Amino acid sequence: MELFTNQVLAGIATGAIYACMALAVVMIYQAIDHLNFAQGEMAMFSTFISWQLMQWGIPYWAAFIVTLALSFVAGIAIERILFKPLAKAPVLTNVAGFIALFAIINSSAGLIWDFTIKQYPTPFGSAPFLGSQLISTHQAGMIGVTVLLLLGLYFFFQYTRIGLAMRAAASVPESARLVGINTSWMIALGWGMATAIGAIAGMLIAPVVFLEPNMMGGVLIYGFAAAVLGGLTSPFGAVVGGFLVGIFENLAGTYIPGVGNELKLPIALALIISVLVVKPAGLFGRHIVKRV
Amino acid sequence: MSAAEDVVTEAPAVEAVPKRAMTLGTGTSLVVLAALLIAPVFVKNFIIFQMTMLLIYGLAVLALNILTGGSGQFSLGQSAFYAVGAYTTAVLMEHFNINYALTLPIAGVVCFGFGFLFGQPALRLSGVYLALATFALATAMPQLLKLNFLEHWTGGVQGLVVTKPDAPFGLPMSQDMWLYYFTLVVVIAIYIFSVNLLRSRSGRAFMAIRDNEIAASAMGVDVALYKTLAFGVSAAITGIAGSLGAIAVQFVAPDSYTITLAISLFLGMVVGGVGWLPGSIIGAAFIIFVPNMAEGISKGLSGAVFGVLLFLVIYLVPHGARQVAILGQQLAGKLRKN
Numbered sequence: 001m002e003l004f005t006n007q008v009l010a011g012i013a014t015g016a017i018y019a020c021m022a023l024a025v026v027m028i029y030q031a032i033d034h035l036n037f038a039q040g041e042m043a044m045f046s047t048f049i050s051w052q053l054m055q056w057g058i059p060y061w062a063a064f065i066v067t068l069a070l071s072f073v074a075g076i077a078i079e080r081i082l083f084k085p086l087a088k089a090p091v092l093t094n095v096a097g098f099i100a101l102f103a104i105i106n107s108s109a110g111l112i113w114d115f116t117i118k119q120y121p122t123p124f125g126s127a128p129f130l131g132s133q134l135i136s137t138h139q140a141g142m143i144g145v146t147v148l149l150l151l152g153l154y155f156f157f158q159y160t161r162i163g164l165a166m167r168a169a170a171s172v173p174e175s176a177r178l179v180g181i182n183t184s185w186m187i188a189l190g191w192g193m194a195t196a197i198g199a200i201a202g203m204l205i206a207p208v209v210f211l212e213p214n215m216m217g218g219v220l221i222y223g224f225a226a227a228v229l230g231g232l233t234s235p236f237g238a239v240v241g242g243f244l245v246g247i248f249e250n251l252a253g254t255y256i257p258g259v260g261n262e263l264k265l266p267i268a269l270a271l272i273i274s275v276l277v278v279k280p281a282g283l284f285g286r287h288i289v290k291r292v
Numbered sequence: 293m294s295a296a297e298d299v300v301t302e303a304p305a306v307e308a309v310p311k312r313a314m315t316l317g318t319g320t321s322l323v324v325l326a327a328l329l330i331a332p333v334f335v336k337n338f339i340i341f342q343m344t345m346l347l348i349y350g351l352a353v354l355a356l357n358i359l360t361g362g363s364g365q366f367s368l369g370q371s372a373f374y375a376v377g378a379y380t381t382a383v384l385m386e387h388f389n390i391n392y393a394l395t396l397p398i399a400g401v402v403c404f405g406f407g408f409l410f411g412q413p414a415l416r417l418s419g420v421y422l423a424l425a426t427f428a429l430a431t432a433m434p435q436l437l438k439l440n441f442l443e444h445w446t447g448g449v450q451g452l453v454v455t456k457p458d459a460p461f462g463l464p465m466s467q468d469m470w471l472y473y474f475t476l477v478v479v480i481a482i483y484i485f486s487v488n489l490l491r492s493r494s495g496r497a498f499m500a501i502r503d504n505e506i507a508a509s510a511m512g513v514d515v516a517l518y519k520t521l522a523f524g525v526s527a528a529i530t531g532i533a534g535s536l537g538a539i540a541v542q543f544v545a546p547d548s549y550t551i552t553l554a555i556s557l558f559l560g561m562v563v564g565g566v567g568w569l570p571g572s573i574i575g576a577a578f579i580i581f582v583p584n585m586a587e588g589i590s591k592g593l594s595g596a597v598f599g600v601l602l603f604l605v606i607y608l609v610p611h612g613a614r615q616v617a618i619l620g621q622q623l624a625g626k627l628r629k630n
Binding site: 037082092096102110217218265266277280 | 555
């Protein structure tokens with residue numbers, strides 16, 4: 001039983017990261033109807049920036065905040081410069097654009113910071129949390145930061161004018177424009193926030209997977225799996241999906257014989273495909289009806 | 293939730309390419325063929341090897357072109373089919389001592405089956421979802437190849453070494469040159485097959501699905517069958533390219549077939565022009581020679597160069613090499629008139 005509790009808690013901790021990645025993916029998907037294949041690389045690059053700031057002697061939390069601000073601005077810049085002109089282009093062109101962004105970011109990170117694996121500090125330490133053997137302080141910290149983030153986002157979208165405007169722009173762009181919302185900038189804002197959320201995920205997971213240009217590959221696939229499970233049209237679903245996928249991954253690794261770390265990615269693949277086949281709209285997504 | 297917000301008029305995922313614009317004229321084809329036949333006589337073995345790889349990647353890009361340009365479906369997972377083809381050949385040659393030429397059709401059949409089966413769930417997916425599922429497939433493939441219980445056959449992380457075949461009948465040719473001509477024959481056969489496929493009833497069905505799925509099914513096209521068929525054919529051709537690749541490189545290992553390969557092939561298709569079959573070879577040249585040049589300048593630069601060039605292509609010449617070829621033709625026409 002202790003093993004079970006332990007694995008569920010560990011699953012919630014990694015699930016928090018998947019939830020952040022899934023949320024970032026869903027925010028951009030809602031704004032522009034495309035999956036951002038470069039989301040993981042963007043998060044990786046942000047994490048490298050925070051590492052660089054710490055190398056220059058800036059304390060952890062200051063570096064954390066500065067990185068969030070930089071990521072936010074970078075996300076807006078990427079949307080304005082690269083993807084706004086592609087808004088009316090066919091899906092294929094957009095996929096090509098995301099793939100190009102993926103390649104550029106991955107290889108620039110390698111050029112600037114090298115492909116060697118680096119240690120990344122944790123502000124929480126790795127001692128057992130509150131003296132129990134079930135969970136480490138870093139894992140508890142991951143969960144704590146994510147919960148704070150989610151609460152913050154919830155209040156932002158429910159109780160601020162700009163949050164309301166963003167929701168309107170995503171769900172009925174035409175009418176939102178008519179009531180005077182600048183939908184184009186709402187999309188850019190969504191990109192900025194998604195990039196910042198991804199940066200948080202990257203900085204929290206970096207002590208676990210270590211810092212290197214390919215660190216987010218697996219995390220992104222699990223983020224996608226989470227987003228698909230929760231429904232690509234539902235931010236709430238993405239978060240729930242993230243936690244579920246994290247728990248599932250840990251339990252499968254513990255209890256199904258032959259499934260270890262080496263089958264991590266195939267499990268995510270199987271999960272994505274089975275959800276898409278059984279329930280393409282996901283747990284909380286809405287069905288899209290196509291006009292003939 | 294109002295009804296209006298759930299109704300989406302979906303634009304086609306891929307821009308329509310007219311059937312006639314998919315191939316080259318007879319005259320141009322013969323010139324290109326002659327150049328491909330004569331070129332190896334004048335160059336060194338290493339360059340012959342690179343030309344072989346050019347043909348092989350061209351074949352893989354062609355396969356993706358049939359899938360995307362023909363039937364309008366995406367795949368970011370071509371590297372997985374390429375890997376299955378390569379491993380089929382390597383295992384058959386090294387464990388069962390089967391002649392390399394015979395392994396190609398077997399690899400084709402295995403990959404057709406794999407692609408057809410993967411196409412089954414993919415049927416229900418369109419656009420970004422399909423891109424997502426195939427992206428996950430490509431990411432997961434190296435781990436699947438490293439599996440413990442397959443290690444006896446696949447050699448695990450170490451991979452397998454493949455013996456390079458000699459020229460048969462005592463022909464006075466180097467191994468590289470023989471392999472080049474062997475590859476050329478296979479590639480030309482598959483190219484002719486593909487051109488005819490797209491001109492056939494099935495090809496028209498693919499294009500009808502690409503341009504408007506609902507209209508196609510209303511006209512009596514079995515959408516499910518033709519979508520999986522396109523996936524199967526594309527996977528089979530990619531698998532044969534993988535087999536040839538395994539023989540040419542003489543080595544297969546899980547980490548040769550990562551998502552990077554899938555991205556390269558996708559890039560080759562976009563650069564060559566989606567739906568323009570001859571563009572495949574131009575796209576292949578791009579994905580082979582550009583990284584070489586970039587790595588010459590600085591290690592790790594190739595991804596950045598790839599990405600920047602890809603952005604330039606989608607902004608400036610969204611139809612890739614096809615657009616450049618058409619522009620060139622118009623320019624030549626104007627010059628002649630003056």
